[in-house]
Amino acid sequence: MLIVRTVLLLPFTGNIHMEEQRPLNKSSLSVFLLLDFSEVWEVQILHFVGFLVFYMATAAGNLLIIAAIASDHHLHTPMYFFLMDLAIHDVGQVSVIFPSAMANILTNSRHISYSGCVAQVLFYIFFLSTDFFLLTVMAYDRYVAICNPLHYAMVMNVEACLRIVTAILVMSFLYGALHTVGTFAAPFCSNIVNQFFCEIPQLLKLTCSDLYLVEIGAVLLSGLLGLGCCIFIIITYVHIFMTVMKIPSLQGRQKAFSTCLPHLIVFSMFAFTAFTAYLKLTSDAPLPLSLALTLIYSMVPPLMNPIVYAMRNKEIKNALSKLLVYTYSSRHSLIQHR
Secondary structure, three states: OOOOOHHHOOOOOOOOOHHHOOOEOOOOOOEEEOOOOOOOHHHHHHHHHHHHHHHHHHHHHHHHHHHHHHHOHHHOOHHHHHHHHHHHHHHHHHHHHHHHHHHHHHOOOOEEEHHHHHHHHHHHHHHHHHHHHHHHHHHHHHHHHHHOHHHHHHHOOHHHHHHHHHHHHHHHHHHHHHHHHHHHOOOEOOOEOOOOOOOHHHHHOOEOOOOHHHHHHHHHHHHHHHHHHHHHHHHHHHHHHHHHHOOOOHHHHHHHHHHHHHHHHHHHHHHHHHHHHHHHOOOOOOHHHHHHHHHHHHHHHHHHHHHHHHHHOHHHHHHHHHHHHHHHHHHHHHHHHO
């Protein structure tokens, strides 16, 4: 059994006594203990409120984009289809970690089951990689629309879009499974995770076997794949901007830029935060810095995606306005009938 000797662990440091430096049996390792932000109840509530505000804002923003695209038939195009998929997976990404973190704060608990930790790693990586692949496909969609507009309807038809999204989902699930197996293949010397969710870099620090090198290899492979996607997107946008600059009318250039810049901003932000997360695997950063980096890459992209697209895209803003007006009118009519 896993004896409660975790009191011997120094808080927030991950250092354990020598008698604890031995593999824990997987059958006995039933729970992990996550980061405890503070022992002061008022401070815990402050963290809860911060997480709640962020989660509600992110979920509401992305759900509004989903509702606007679904309700406006003018937005039933490949570009907005992929954008709606991106918003769906952003909601899934934050829903994997933040509701459980808030529940732990309210119940004054640090526990997450072993199976829950495995599921959290699997689905978080699944949603994260889906976002990355979707952003790559969205760059190709913009390339075909601007550089080869006559072939756009044939290349990016409904069937092709559905096949692309299906392939992305399958690839992302296999990718998440690869990282999950690589992370949990090695035995753990401790069950203290110095993070508010089951994060792979922190879990790898708990392993006491060379099997963790499997996950390191998977991360290096992911880095090469990510680099390839980045190079593809850079080359794609070079061709896009060269084509846009040849458009004679200023209005035409502005319209082309208005559909490309939000995507480029979101991808750059996503790539930067993912890069910082990758660096954490090879660095021994102090806990406050590690926590700050985690909050950046887990919070910023899902929150900023709806803001960037809603602020920069006139079609999205118009669809949102129509949706809000329709919702208000429906409620007003219902109240009058009562």
